Amino acid sequence: MAFKTDSSSDREAMSEINVTPLVDVMLVLLVVFIVTAPLLTQAVHVDLPKTEKTDPAPEKHLASIAIDAHGNLTVNDKPQVLAALEQQLRGLHTADPELTVQLQADAAVPYGKVAEAMAVAHKAGINKLAFITRE
DSSP: OOOOOSOOOTTSOOOOOOOHHHHHHHHHHHHHHHHHGGGGOOOOOOOOOOOOOOOOOOGGGEEEEEEOTTOOEEETTEEEOHHHHHHHHHHHHHHOTTOEEEEEEOTTSOHHHHHHHHHHHHHTTOOEEEEOOOO
């Protein structure tokens, strides 16, 4: 409510702005942003424990695919071509449904070759695929 101190007529427009509602709204928005800002962070910092080497998985459920620097494939240390890889992996998977395929690729191999081998393994029904790296 505004008070007039002069004796001018009542028809004049009031030239003062009431900023109290504006300040209230801004304070509410500020509180909302302060409360929600920590919830919007995506980074999760986890301090993982260090462990010793573990024993490798039993060899009865393993098959290995190796890709050398020239892109040549070997399955269980036997040379293989990509076209026949699906049939061989399907046969290995049929013989052992719990089969895990270990994929070893040379660092010089283009990612496309590795992706092709992974896709062929997936088409053959292999659900467990492990990547072998050096320590």
